[in-house]
Amino acid sequence: MKYQDIELLRFTTAGSVDDGKSTLIGRLLYDSKSIFQDQLDAVEKSSKNKGFDYVDLSLLTDGLKSEREQGITIDVAYRYFATPKRKFIVADTPGHIQYTRNMVTGASTANLAIILIDARKGMLEQTHRHSFIASLLRIPHAIVCINKMDLVDYSEDVFNKIVADFKAFATRLSISDIQFIPISALLGDNVVNPSENMDWFKGSTLMYHLETVHISSDYNHIDCRFPIQSVIRPQTHEHRDFRGFAGRIDGGVFKVGDKVKSLPSGFVSTVKTIELNGEAITEAFAPMSITMTLADEIDNSRGDMIVRENNVPEVGQDLKVLVTWMSTTPLQARTKLVVKHTTNECLAVVKELNYKIDINTLHRIEEIQEVAMNEIAKISIRTSKPIFYDAYKKNRQTGSIIIIDEQTNETIGAGMII
Amino acid sequence: MSNYVINHLRELESEAIFVIREIAAQFENPVLLFSGGKDSILLTHLAKKAFYPAKIPFPLIHVDTGHNFPETIAFRDSLVDKLGVQLIVGSVQESIDKGRVKEETGADASRNALQIISLLDTIEEYKVDAAMGGARRDEEKARAKERFFSHRDEFGQWDPKNQRPELWNLFNGRKNYGEHFRVFPISNWTEMDVWEYIKLENIDLPSLYFSHQRDCVVRDGVILANSEFIKLKPGEEVVNMTIRYRTCGDMPITGAVKSEADDITKIIEEIATTRITERGGRADDKRAETAMEDRKKQGYF
Numbered sequence: 001m002k003y004q005d006i007e008l009l010r011f012t013t014a015g016s017v018d019d020g021k022s023t024l025i026g027r028l029l030y031d032s033k034s035i036f037q038d039q040l041d042a043v044e045k046s047s048k049n050k051g052f053d054y055v056d057l058s059l060l061t062d063g064l065k066s067e068r069e070q071g072i073t074i075d076v077a078y079r080y081f082a083t084p085k086r087k088f089i090v091a092d093t094p095g096h097i098q099y100t101r102n103m104v105t106g107a108s109t110a111n112l113a114i115i116l117i118d119a120r121k122g123m124l125e126q127t128h129r130h131s132f133i134a135s136l137l138r139i140p141h142a143i144v145c146i147n148k149m150d151l152v153d154y155s156e157d158v159f160n161k162i163v164a165d166f167k168a169f170a171t172r173l174s175i176s177d178i179q180f181i182p183i184s185a186l187l188g189d190n191v192v193n194p195s196e197n198m199d200w201f202k203g204s205t206l207m208y209h210l211e212t213v214h215i216s217s218d219y220n221h222i223d224c225r226f227p228i229q230s231v232i233r234p235q236t237h238e239h240r241d242f243r244g245f246a247g248r249i250d251g252g253v254f255k256v257g258d259k260v261k262s263l264p265s266g267f268v269s270t271v272k273t274i275e276l277n278g279e280a281i282t283e284a285f286a287p288m289s290i291t292m293t294l295a296d297e298i299d300n301s302r303g304d305m306i307v308r309e310n311n312v313p314e315v316g317q318d319l320k321v322l323v324t325w326m327s328t329t330p331l332q333a334r335t336k337l338v339v340k341h342t343t344n345e346c347l348a349v350v351k352e353l354n355y356k357i358d359i360n361t362l363h364r365i366e367e368i369q370e371v372a373m374n375e376i377a378k379i380s381i382r383t384s385k386p387i388f389y390d391a392y393k394k395n396r397q398t399g400s401i402i403i404i405d406e407q408t409n410e411t412i413g414a415g416m417i418i
Numbered sequence: 419m420s421n422y423v424i425n426h427l428r429e430l431e432s433e434a435i436f437v438i439r440e441i442a443a444q445f446e447n448p449v450l451l452f453s454g455g456k457d458s459i460l461l462t463h464l465a466k467k468a469f470y471p472a473k474i475p476f477p478l479i480h481v482d483t484g485h486n487f488p489e490t491i492a493f494r495d496s497l498v499d500k501l502g503v504q505l506i507v508g509s510v511q512e513s514i515d516k517g518r519v520k521e522e523t524g525a526d527a528s529r530n531a532l533q534i535i536s537l538l539d540t541i542e543e544y545k546v547d548a549a550m551g552g553a554r555r556d557e558e559k560a561r562a563k564e565r566f567f568s569h570r571d572e573f574g575q576w577d578p579k580n581q582r583p584e585l586w587n588l589f590n591g592r593k594n595y596g597e598h599f600r601v602f603p604i605s606n607w608t609e610m611d612v613w614e615y616i617k618l619e620n621i622d623l624p625s626l627y628f629s630h631q632r633d634c635v636v637r638d639g640v641i642l643a644n645s646e647f648i649k650l651k652p653g654e655e656v657v658n659m660t661i662r663y664r665t666c667g668d669m670p671i672t673g674a675v676k677s678e679a680d681d682i683t684k685i686i687e688e689i690a691t692t693r694i695t696e697r698g699g700r701a702d703d704k705r706a707e708t709a710m711e712d713r714k715k716q717g718y719f
Contacts, residue, residue, distance in 0.1 A: 008426035076583075077562040078555045080608045087426040089606055101583055108585040216423040229439045234472035242471055248436045248587070253422060277435070277467035285422045289435040291470070302443055326583055340588050343443070402588045409592035411582045 006082070009215055011112040012091040012139070014103055014130035019116040020147045024185035025079055025092055026057025028207065031192035034081035054186075076106045085211040100359070100374035101326040103130065104414055107137040108400070111215045113175075114206075115144045119152045119182070123165045125360045131166075132359050135173035136322065136376070136416070138396055140218050143179045143209055150184040154197040172362055174393075177213070181206050219286040220395045224252025224260075225313060226306040227342035227388075227398070232291055244275065244291040245300055250342065250397035251390075252308065254292070255283040261309045262298050263388045268309055269296040286397070303344040305388045313388045313398060318351075319381050320418040321401065322392075323371070327412035330370035331379070337413075338404040339383055342397065347384040347406075354378040378418070392416035427615050430607055434461075435468040436587060437566055437603035438550065442468075442475055444591035445548035445599070449506070451537075452478040454490035455666040456623055457552030459497070460612055461604060463621050466501060477504035479549065481537050484511040485647045485668040493624040508540030538574045541598060548591065550601040556608045566605050572596040609664075610689055617682040626663045629680040634659045640673040 013021050029035050040055075047056045079090040091106030093099070107113065113134040117127055134142055144166055152158045159182045170178060181190055182201055189195035192207040232244040254260070258271045274284045275291045284290045292306065300306070307313060325331050331350065339348040356365040356377040371377040392399030403413030424432070438461075441448045450465060452458045465474045480494060498505045513536045514521055541549060555562045565581055567589045582590055591599055604612070616623065633644040633656050642648060644656045647670045661674035662685075679685045 005425050007423060008429045078606070079562065080556045080606070082608070082610065087608075087611070105583040105585055109587075216421055219422070221422050229436070230443045232469055232472050236471070239471045246439055246468070248432060275470075277431070278470040287429060287432055288424065289432040289439070289468075338592070340590065397586060400586045400588065402585055402590060404590055404592060409590070409594060411585075411590045414583070414585045 006084075006086050007215065008087050008089065009112060009210060009213070010089045010091070010110050011114060011210065012093060012103075012106040012110040012134075013114045013116065014093060014107075014134065019118050020058075020185045021092065021116055022058030023056075024114070024116065024145070024147065024183075024191065025090055026059070027185045027188055027191045028088075028090075029079065029081050030057055031188060032081050032083055032207070057185075076102045083207070083211060088210065100129070100133065100376075101324060101414075103133050104137060104324045104326075107133055107139055108396075108414070110137075110139050111218050112141040112143065112210070112213060113139045115142055117144060117146050117162055117166075119146050119148045119155075119158055119162065122162050123169065127166075128169065128361070129359045131170065131173060131175075132362060135175050138393060138416075139175065141177045141179075141213050141215075142175045143181060143206060145185075145206060146180065146182045147185050149182045149189060149195075149198065150187050154182070154189075154195070156198075156200045159201070179203070179209055181209070220251040221253055221285055222251070223311055223313070223390065223395065224254055224258075224306075224308040225250040225388075225390070225395065225398050226254060226292065227344070228300055228302055228304045228306065229343050230302055231300065242293070243297070244293050245306065246289075246291045247343065248289045249284055249286045251286055251395050252311075253283055253285045254306075259309045260294070260306050261312065262294075262300055263305045263307060263312070263315065264386060265298065265300070265304070267296070267298045269294040269298055271295075303342075305342065307388075313390050315386050315388050317383045317386050319383065319387075319389070319401075320354075321379055321381060321415035322357075322376060322418060323379050323403065323413045323415040324376050325371045325373055325413050327405065327410065328373050329412075330372045331377075331413065332370045336406060337381070338406050339381070339387075339401050339415075340404060341387050341389065341401045344387055346387065348381045348403075350379055351382050352380040354380060379415075389417050391418060427611060427618060430604070430611055431464065431467075431615065433587075433606060434464045434603040437589070437601065438465050438468045440589050440591070441548050441550055441601050441603075444589070447544065447546050448476045448548040448550065448601075449479045449544070449546050450474075450476060451549050451551040452480045452494065452505075453552070453666065454480065454486065454494050454624065455552065456612060456616065456627060457554065457604065459493075459621065459623060460607075460616065461550065461552040462497065462501070463619065464603065474501060474503045477506050477544075479506045479508060479537075479540055479544075479546070481508045481533050481540065482510065483533055483536075483668050484509070485645075485670055487624075487626055487643075487666060487669055489624045489626050490666055493622075497622075506540065506544060508536045510536045512536070513539060534574075541574070546598060547593065548599045548601055550603060552604055553602050554607050554609075554612075555602075555605050564602060564605065566602055567591055568600040568602065569593065570598050570600060574598070576600075610686070613682065613686050613689060617686065624666065626666055627685070629660055629662045629677045629684075631658060632661055632674070633657070634661065634674065641675070642671070642673065643669050645669045 043059045044055055046059050077092045081088050093103045093106035115130050146159055146162050163180045182198055183190045190205045194205055226249050227247055228245045229247040232246050234242055256271050261268050272293045272295045274281050333350050333353050335350045337348050353368050356368050356375055390398045399417045401415040402411050405412045565584050634641050635644050635654050662677040663674050679688045
């Protein structure tokens with residue numbers, strides 16, 4: 001059955017206010033025929049009520065009451081559509097500076113980022129910011145859409161100038177795969193259907209890129225990492241001695257018969273069985289949720305990690321972290337925090353605030369006293385117990401942490417381990 | 419090197435199982451909100467897989483409005499029996515009898531809003547700290563912004579402007595005394611994904627989902643089952659129709675669709691060509707454009 005064998009692509013959209021982001025998503029949904037009649041009726045009715053003489057596709061994605069009133073998106077909203085080739089999950093994030101936290105949130109799970117630039121305005125500070133965040137969060141693929149080409153007479157020169165500007169800026173980023181496409185989200189040029197107004201553009205449409213970009217190597221399939229979520233012990237007559245470790249694989253390929261090592265105990269054993277939801281399989285890789293049994297009785301529990309004997313992660317208590325601060329209370333040195341990393345949770349203390357990064361220029365700001373909401377900084381923390389981690393650039397799962405306020409329990413920071 | 423990829427259904431399954439296991443690990447008294455609809459049946463199936471060969475380590479809660487389809491109740495009881503899992507029933511009728519809530523009157527009276535009180539009462543009675551549900555983000559505009567782990571204050575309310583950011587697969591279930599979480603493991607599934615997966619896994623569903631003959635009343639363009647819970651308005655008449663349901667709510671408010679689809683394959687074909695969203699048949703969402711958001715803030719699923 002064809003439908004069941006398609007891949008899932010998660011992408012995020014970033015743009016400034018009025019870049020036409022919601023319109024672009026509306027266009028993708030509309031042209032891929034993912035909009036139902038009753039949704040379209042509702043949007044047509046609202047467009048008419050507002051006095052528009054066209055159907056405002058952005059109304060399809062602007063969800064909450066307050067944002068309908070203000071006409072802006074204020075939070076991460078998730079959208080879904082599918083074509084015969086792929087299923088897509090879109091994290092629609094706002095472009096305001098005060099909502100950096102939402103962009104980071106949307107970017108954290110994305111395979112691909114769409115960066116929108118208004119053809120009339122070219123590169124703006126916000127473009128730098130969005131691109132930097134995509135790079136920082138190690139989104140492997142980016143598509144830069146130069147939008148509103150209809151308002152610059154579909155000019156090739158305008159397009160080329162913006163592409164050159166972006167490329168000059170992108171030398172400082174770490175996104176390996178960047179594509180450029182001239183589009184009009186409002187009129188549909190090069191979104192799903194090729195534009196008849198831009199013969200000079202020889203590339204393919206946005207939808208074609210989304211459907212074909214190579215994503216199977218986006219996960220780390222080299223370094224085996226299996227954080228234990230829970231231990232399954234049925235203790236029934238039938239499964240008296242069953243002791244399975246449940247979790248989701250964060251990296252590498254585990255095979256039955258592999259020699260593995262358990263952290264922090266250091267005990268070595270062999271993979272006896274791998275079960276995927278009750279069915280025995282011979283190998284498993286990210287992002288599968290599995291249950292693993294080992295040949296020897298090892299007393300593992302939640303927060304422990306199973307790895308290969310000769311390929312272990314870093315083990316330590318002193319971490320250098322790039323943190324995005326998400327709380328209205330600024331971060332200061334010597335603050336005590338709760339850190340969540342894979343299936344582990346522990347206390348931590350901020351040893352030092354090293355520097356902030358100006359996300360518009362990427363310059364470092366040294367000798368800082370605090371980190372305010374929506375700022376990005378390099379900090380040094382010490383955890384109350386050793387954790388098993390990789391650098392974020394090596395593994396997005398084992399290299400990431402969230403920071404929680406011990407008093408309010410709010411999530412106040414997102415960190416990438418250097 | 420072989421190509422290490424899993425298809426989208428297996429990826430969604432893996433994500434949901436991860437979330438269900440997190441709930442069991444992070445909370446003391448988690449429950450699964452079982453409505454009897456296909457999404458909560460799917461969720462129960464995923465929970466079974468998540469802990470196999472152990473049993474599901476938390477009870478199912480069903481809020482019985484007293485207006486349920488008899489087919490839903492029969493299906494629920496047989497499923498619970500098969501899985502050997504505990505069932506807790508919260509009753510809207512009981513809340514009405516106790517004077518906790520007042521029943522709506524008139525021809526369009528619905529017990530949908532009353533469920534909120536019964537649900538919150540049940541959550542309090544059993545000291546539930548995490549209630550997982552089968553809601554999906556593609557169902558309705560307000561749900562598109564819902565988190566996997568959705569924090570509720572001590573009054574059970576949702577604050578859409580103050581949601582915890584969710585990054586990577588790190589879910590923050592920490593809370594203060596008296597607060598609880600709603601958790602939605604199948605947030606990222608669409609209606610099509612649900613049906614494709616039900617087919618792939620051969621999951622049993624109540625007969626309501628398949629084409630059958632039923633006495634119906636057409637009200638404001640919505641096909642409703644004729645039952646003791648519905649009062650005919652002047653000019654309305656009972657018609658026997660060939661229909662099926664796309665969701666299973668209360669009898670007086672759940673709209674049916676005319677359909678000949680009597681097996682999963684035909685249902686999938688029907689959905690692939692259909693032009694009305696699933697909740698388009700729910701009379702409760704039509705009251706106002708932001709109806710769902712208003713109910714969610716009060717503590718609806």
